Amino acid sequence: MKAFQVKAPLDYRLAEVEVPGVAAGEALVRVAYAGICGSDMHIIHGDNAFVRFPRITGHEFAGIVEAVGEGVAEVAVGDRVCIDPVISCGGCYPCRIGRPNVxxxxxxxxxxxxxxxxxxVAVPAANLHPLPEGLGLDAAALVEPYTIAANVLDRMQPHPGDRLLVFGAGVIGLTILQMARAKGIDEVIVTDVIDERLVTARELGAWHTVHGSRDDVEAEVMRLTGGEGLPLIADAACVPALLPSMLRLASPAGRIGLLGFAPTPSDLVQLEVIKKELTLVGSRLNNRKFPEVLALMAEGRLDPLTLVSHRLSFAExxxxIHMLEHHPEKARKVLIQIGA
Known part of the structure; x- marks a missing residue:
């Protein structure tokens, strides 16, 4: 069968590989669609310390159950499913307190x-989520990015009437915007340095957008908030140098959600944190957010296909990858049709 395999950093290709076996507790899924994520690009560049090569990438995908292993009762052959990529042990401290994503x-x-x-692909059957009636496999392949958004919003614990500032209008920033609106956060400010992304943010319901290089972001945000700042700030730009600005823009009692994996140190002015009693939270992957996102998609409160800028065949x-490598500004979500 065909697979997109990264043999080593910057060495990737479509290759012929063996069909995986199905162990007890696993299911074999025939993949219909899969989305390319920024973290796939990090693996291709060799920037992910957790990867051992060769590796078949892809953690945003949906398909149809082809076979099940011994002891599987969660799904049956023929079920349409999407896949939570988080596999946890169930026994360590984070798992015991309900945070298996770490x-x-x-x-x-x-x-x-x-x-x-x-x-x-063979995956643990416990990680499969049957799709609601009417939800297409293409849309279902994009559940995972929305779980990232749901997770960071949950970590920031919004209160009724809170406003949100999103740094970065790439795919994750746009999913945070859409998820926030679906959860009742009406006033979302989005900042980015690419005009096309800001246009998309406005189309998806941003209350206001600010160009990060042409505008004075701090002055504009303070104008919009009457000098109070924002109770919620989500860092979807993942640029460590932006943290001091976030600290200044946060309102007293504000919460800042950080998503980036950059090893570069950030300047943290403790005075800003203490005088306003700010909360800085990290957010990694998702903590059992698939059912929530699937329900919102089934209700029509999230439309993941609005994120898709390119639909391509597996052969393409x-x-x-070459386009995302050299012209990332031309794409939002690239959806690959594998077996549908």
Whole structure:
């Protein structure tokens, strides 16, 4: 069968691989669609310390159950499913307190083990989520990015009437915007340095947008908030140098959600944190957010296909990687059709 395999940093191709076996507790899924994520690009660049090569990437995907292993009762052959990529041990401290997404033995499908950029993939059956009636496999392949948004918003604990500032209008920033609106946060400010992304943010319901290089972001945000600042700030730009600005823009008792994995140090002015009693929270992957996102999609409160800028065949995937490598500003979500 065909798979998109990264053999080593910057060495990637469509390859012929063996059909994986199905162990007890696993299901074999025939992949229909998969989305390319920024973290896939990090793996291709060799910037992910958790990856061992060769690796079949892909953690945003949906398909149809082809076979099930011994003891599987959660799903049956023929079920349409999407896949939560987070695999946890269930016994460590984070798992015991209900935070399996930071399990001490964490594995992520498409990172620690082979993922969805292959025609057939074996995954733990417990990680499969049957799709609501009427939700297409293409939309279902994009559930995972929305779980990232749901997770960071949950970590920031919004209160009724809170306003939100989103740094970065890439795919994750746009999913945070959409998820916030679906959860009743009406006033969302989005800042980015690419005009096209800000246009999309406005189309998706941003209350206000600010150009990060042409405008004085801090002055504009303070004008919009009457000098109070924002109770909620989400860092979807993942640029460590922006943290001091976030601290200044946060209102007293504000919460800042950080998503970036950059190893570069950030300047943290403790005075800003203490005098306003700010809360800085990290957010990694998702903590069992698939049911919530699927329900919102089924209700029509989230439309993931608005994120898709390119639909390409599996054979075109190497070219899609080249485009994202050299012209990332031309794409939002690139959706790969593998077996639908």
């Amino acid at each position: 399990c001490t033995a964490l594995e992520v499908i498409g990172v620690h083990r082979d993922g969805g950029f292959e025609e057939l 995937m190497p070219g899609a």
